[in-house]
Amino acid sequence: MNARRITPVILSGGAGTRLWPLSREHYPKQLLALSGPRSMLEETLQRFTDATRFPPPLIITNEALRFPVAEQLLHSGMTGGSIVLEPVARNTAPAVAAAALMAVAADPEAMILVVASDHVIGDIPGFLGRVQAALPAAQAGRLITFSIIPTRPETGYGYIHHGAPLAGHPELFDVAAFVEKPDVERAQRFVAAGDYFWNSGMFLFSAQTFLDELALHAPAVLEAAGRSLAERQTDPQFVRLGAEAFAASPKISVDYAVMEHTDRAATIPCDIGWADVGSWGELWAIADKDADGNVVIGDGMAERARNCYIRSDHKLVAVLGIDDLVVISTDDAVLVMPRQRSQDTRLVVDRLRDAKRSELTSHSRVLRPWGSYQSIQTGERF
Amino acid sequence: MNARRITPVILSGGAGTRLWPLSREHYPKQLLALSGPRSMLEETLQRFTDATRFPPPLIITNEALRFPVAEQLLHSGMTGGSIVLEPVARNTAPAVAAAALMAVAADPEAMILVVASDHVIGDIPGFLGRVQAALPAAQAGRLITFSIIPTRPETGYGYIHHGAPLAGHPELFDVAAFVEKPDVERAQRFVAAGDYFWNSGMFLFSAQTFLDELALHAPAVLEAAGRSLAERQTDPQFVRLGAEAFAASPKISVDYAVMEHTDRAATIPCDIGWADVGSWGELWAIADKDADGNVVIGDGMAERARNCYIRSDHKLVAVLGIDDLVVISTDDAVLVMPRQRSQDTRLVVDRLRDAKRSELTSHSRVLRPWGSYQSIQTGERF
Numbered sequence: 001m002n003a004r005r006i007t008p009v010i011l012s013g014g015a016g017t018r019l020w021p022l023s024r025e026h027y028p029k030q031l032l033a034l035s036g037p038r039s040m041l042e043e044t045l046q047r048f049t050d051a052t053r054f055p056p057p058l059i060i061t062n063e064a065l066r067f068p069v070a071e072q073l074l075h076s077g078m079t080g081g082s083i084v085l086e087p088v089a090r091n092t093a094p095a096v097a098a099a100a101l102m103a104v105a106a107d108p109e110a111m112i113l114v115v116a117s118d119h120v121i122g123d124i125p126g127f128l129g130r131v132q133a134a135l136p137a138a139q140a141g142r143l144i145t146f147s148i149i150p151t152r153p154e155t156g157y158g159y160i161h162h163g164a165p166l167a168g169h170p171e172l173f174d175v176a177a178f179v180e181k182p183d184v185e186r187a188q189r190f191v192a193a194g195d196y197f198w199n200s201g202m203f204l205f206s207a208q209t210f211l212d213e214l215a216l217h218a219p220a221v222l223e224a225a226g227r228s229l230a231e232r233q234t235d236p237q238f239v240r241l242g243a244e245a246f247a248a249s250p251k252i253s254v255d256y257a258v259m260e261h262t263d264r265a266a267t268i269p270c271d272i273g274w275a276d277v278g279s280w281g282e283l284w285a286i287a288d289k290d291a292d293g294n295v296v297i298g299d300g301m302a303e304r305a306r307n308c309y310i311r312s313d314h315k316l317v318a319v320l321g322i323d324d325l326v327v328i329s330t331d332d333a334v335l336v337m338p339r340q341r342s343q344d345t346r347l348v349v350d351r352l353r354d355a356k357r358s359e360l361t362s363h364s365r366v367l368r369p370w371g372s373y374q375s376i377q378t379g380e381r382f
Numbered sequence: 383m384n385a386r387r388i389t390p391v392i393l394s395g396g397a398g399t400r401l402w403p404l405s406r407e408h409y410p411k412q413l414l415a416l417s418g419p420r421s422m423l424e425e426t427l428q429r430f431t432d433a434t435r436f437p438p439p440l441i442i443t444n445e446a447l448r449f450p451v452a453e454q455l456l457h458s459g460m461t462g463g464s465i466v467l468e469p470v471a472r473n474t475a476p477a478v479a480a481a482a483l484m485a486v487a488a489d490p491e492a493m494i495l496v497v498a499s500d501h502v503i504g505d506i507p508g509f510l511g512r513v514q515a516a517l518p519a520a521q522a523g524r525l526i527t528f529s530i531i532p533t534r535p536e537t538g539y540g541y542i543h544h545g546a547p548l549a550g551h552p553e554l555f556d557v558a559a560f561v562e563k564p565d566v567e568r569a570q571r572f573v574a575a576g577d578y579f580w581n582s583g584m585f586l587f588s589a590q591t592f593l594d595e596l597a598l599h600a601p602a603v604l605e606a607a608g609r610s611l612a613e614r615q616t617d618p619q620f621v622r623l624g625a626e627a628f629a630a631s632p633k634i635s636v637d638y639a640v641m642e643h644t645d646r647a648a649t650i651p652c653d654i655g656w657a658d659v660g661s662w663g664e665l666w667a668i669a670d671k672d673a674d675g676n677v678v679i680g681d682g683m684a685e686r687a688r689n690c691y692i693r694s695d696h697k698l699v700a701v702l703g704i705d706d707l708v709v710i711s712t713d714d715a716v717l718v719m720p721r722q723r724s725q726d727t728r729l730v731v732d733r734l735r736d737a738k739r740s741e742l743t744s745h746s747r748v749l750r751p752w753g754s755y756q757s758i759q760t761g762e763r764f
Contacts (some may be wrong), residue, residue: 021700041558086507204558303729312716316741318403318730320719325704334694336718337702347685348700 004139006055006131006204007110009099012041012069012117017349017360018278021333022311025361030117031068034283040118041069045076047115047124057079058102059117060095063087066238081373087243088229092201093257094249097214097225098241100207111138112210114203120286122273134204134268137169142266143213144204145175145259147197149271153187156278156343158199158255166266175265175343178255187279197269198317200276205253213264218257224249280326281342284309300327309339386515386521388586389492390430390439391481394423394451394499395468399731399742403715404693407743412499415448416665422500423451427458429497429506434459438462440484441499442477445469448620469610470624472585475639479596479607480623493520494592496636502668516586516650519551524648525595526586527557527641529579531653535569538660538725540581540637547614548648548716553656557647558636579651585636595646600639606631619704662708663724666691682709691721699739715741 002280004023015028023029023195030041038046047052061069063085073081084102086095093124096114103110113131121127129237134144147160158181178199182190190196214222224245231242250257259265277283287295293307295314300310305325319327326342328335335348353362391699397410405411408588412423420428430436438460443451445467445485466484468477478496485492495513503509516526545556560581564572572578596604606627613624632639641647649698659665666689669677675689682692687707692699694711701709708724710717717730734742 021698128428147438155410162669278750301730301733303733304726316403316715318715318734319727320717320730321723322718323719324709325718327716327718329711333698333700334709334711334716335700335702336704336707338704341703344686344702348683348702351683351685352700 004111004135005053005055006113006135007055007103007207009103009112009114010041010044010057010059010117011092011095011114012059012061012065013089013095014116014118015035017342018345019280019283020345020349020352021328021330021335021359022313026064027068027362028065028118029277030074031065034277035120035286039072041072042076043121044115044117044119045078045081047075047121047127049078050128055130058080058082058099058112060084060086060099062089067344070237076304082239082241083237084241086137086241087241087246090246090249090251092254093214093218093221093252094225094228094246096203097211097221098229098246100214101208101226101229102239103207110207110209111135112203112205112207116201116276118276119200119202120273120275120277122275122286123271126272127270127274130268130270130272131204133171134266136170136301137166137266138204138206138209141206141209141264142166142169142172142208143259143262143264144172145255145265145267146200146202146204146325147267147269148200148274149269150191150196150198153184154198155181155184155187155192156274156282157181157191158324159187159196160267162195162197162267162269162291165345168203168265172266172268175259175267178260196305198274199255200270200274201255203259206363209264210258213258213262217261218250218252221249221252221257279345280309280328280337281339284326298329307339386491386493386517387435387437388495388517389437389589391478391485391494391496392423392426392439392441392499393474393477393496394441394443394447395471395477396498396594397471398502400725400727401662401665402727402731402734403697403710403712403717403741409450409744410447410500411659413447413454416659417502417668421454422502423454424458425503426497426499426501427455427460427463429503429509431460432510435510436495440463440464440466440481440494442466442468442737443482444471452619464621465619466621466623469623469628472606472631472633474636475596475600475603475634476607476610476628476734478585478636479593479603480628480746482596483607483611484621485589486593490553490590492589493517494585494587498583498658501582501659502582502655502657502659503707504657504668504752508654509652509656512652512654513586514566514573515553517650519548519554519648520586520588520591523588523591523646524548524551525555525592525641525644525646526554527637527647527649528582528584528586529649530582530656531651532573532578532580533732535536535566535573536580537563537566537569538664539563539658541569541572541578542581542649544577544579544649544651551648553573554648554650557641557649560642579649580656581637582652582656583637585641591646592640595640599643600632602633603631603639661724661727662691662710662719663721666708668720680711689721 060252161176163176164174227245228241233240294302296310298312305320306323309326314331317329324339386658389693438492441545541561543558545558548554609627615622676684677691679696686703688705691708
């Protein structure tokens with residue numbers, strides 16, 4: 001008998017401008033090549049190429065992003081895979097509900113692995129090992145959330161407080177509590193305590209178990225998802241969920257709708273180089289650096305500079321005598337700011353929104369500095 | 383009888399990359415609009431529009447710059463004006479010698495005013511007043527150099543040490559000495575002393591007197607200039623000096639060839655808002671600033687920033703939370719550096735030269751941020 005296969009459910013409907021000027025309202029983070037030559041979505045897809053363990057994925061996105069998502073799925077080399085379009089954003093619970101219903105319709109015993117499309121995972125074998133380690137408990141009816149061993153008192157993530165080890169599954173733990181993003185003092189206490197972990201927002205469960213718990217704790221979500229699926233329109237490329245039905249769902253996350261209420265929650269701690277890169281400063285932190293601490297991506301040049309993050313997709317960027325700066329150059333915009341303030345991109349974004357500037361919404365060319373530019377540093381093509 | 387008219391001789395053959403990425407080897411400073419909507423050369427031409435005082439100018443430039451120079455002369459609205467092309471760079475003395483020979487050929491009593499094409503002069507009436515004040519002494523056979531009342535211990539300029547007031551011309555002084563660019567301690571002593579002035583490199587003299595002194599102190603220059611003029615090729619647009627003859631001249635400045643040796647030198651101190659802007663920091667210093675000390679030219683946006691110089695010719699530049707930076711964005715390059723290090727642009731330029739990068743040599747589009755961009759600051763068009 002084959003080992004049980006797990007359907008990847010890839011959430012790819014998110015929008016965001018924290019990585020402006022690269023990320024745009026109509027071209028968010030998951031479509032961008034941020035930590036290598038492939039986009040975050042492509043990186044995500046590449047984690048599930050082993051067909052003996054994973055059937056083709058189910059990607060949830062929206063109308064605005066459907067073509068780039070389809071293109072990236074095509075370029076991933078995967079055969080199959082479904083693209084489901086949310087008519088409107090309702091957070092993660094209704095999207096995962098629809099995915100679980102589709103999975104159960106195909107196989108009543110389907111297992112699903114819910115992942116974001118914009119997370120970095122440095123250690124893929126490690127990640128897949130944790131999925132495998134969690135599978136027996138998930139098959140036994142547990143809803144598994146993946147928790148990340150924290151490496152710093154990060155205030156940008158939610159935390160999971162671990163409870164007792166799970167009987168019969170010594171690598172897993174009960175969930176004592178889900179904790180919202182803390183302030184820095186609490187974050188420091190969490191890291192010192194040793195039993196608080198970052199909440200990665202990734203889940204493994206039997207689709208039917210999830211639907212059962214959803215019926216118990218958030219029936220309105222389940223009903224909306226079910227109706228939107230019944231009213232779907234399917235063409236060769238996309239599955240469009242029924243708009244009115246889907247819009248009737250509460251706007252709620254999987255954590256809030258199910259995980260915080262169910263007594264079936266369990267968690268598995270992971271040390272897999274995970275990051276939800278939400279700022280240029282974080283991208284600098286996880287990148288390989290040169291001897292001066294600089295990260296130079298694309299056609300950039302750092303002279304007497306230290307600890308800078310420089311990225312140019314479209315023309316030469318030269319920095320001279322500066323420390324700790326982020327410089328991002330795209331086809332139509334340049335951003336310069338201190339690395340330590342890179343959480344404040346919204347201050348710029350808000351002004352661009354007020355000014356109705358197109359540099360906030362749309363991108364004009366595919367943004368792939370790798371593979372197409374000559375580095376002045378090395379003279380080599382990436 | 384008309385007052386004696388003065389032929390402007392505008393030296394416009396200079397190259398330089400101190401204002402990279404705007405200034406390029408094939409598109410130097412004088413062709414750029416740096417302190418307003420007109421280029422430095424156009425600003426220079428505008429100083430001589432009063433035909434009752436100035437006949438059409440004589441512009442000395444080179445083959446590589448002849449078309450932009452001709453275009454800017456045309457756009458200046460001046461009728462007439464000659465463009466003389468140096469076959470090779472030989473510093474200022476042979477160029478001024480050729481100009482003086484041409485002026486004398488047209489009028490044996492011609493007066494010429496030698497100016498650079500890349501200097502800022504804030505107070506044009508003041509400047510013209512000083513020219514007028516110096517004219518009688520120049521007509522009486524003095525070689526007048528314009529000295530600038532120093533406002534700071536600048537190490538980027540040469541100095542003129544004033545001697546005694548000139549008999550019969552109380553506003554003018556003898557030249558005690560020409561002084562090379564000093565170090566900062568000497569510059570501070572010069573400014574404190576009160577009788578040291580910046581050497582502007584502008585001159586007023588009778589063309590014949592200059593030629594007489596040249597024959598005395600630098601006959602090889604005069605001979606080369608005379609021969610190159612005899613061998614000139616003239617077409618409707620340009621006067622091309624004979625190449626071999628001109629190349630035979632020593633490479634020497636007017637100061638070295640004549641002014642430091644002649645006993646006819648005199649100087650007139652000027653307070654006319656003069657600057658030889660050689661760095662982005664200097665351009666920041668002379669520009670109007672907003673309440674936070676920022677200068678934003680073109681499509682730029684400064685958020686929580688102070689004392690920055692931001693110039694974008696081609697796309698949105700947003701800076702956030704930075705102080706004392708220069709950010710320059712052109713069609714093909716971006717430069718970011720501390721304002722205080724803007725004398726060090728050569729460090730970048732040298733690397734670009736080693737890498738044979740086109741961003742150093744040629745410009746691809748006319749660079750005029752004024753008049754064509756919407757400011758996000760004000761919503762107004764410049």
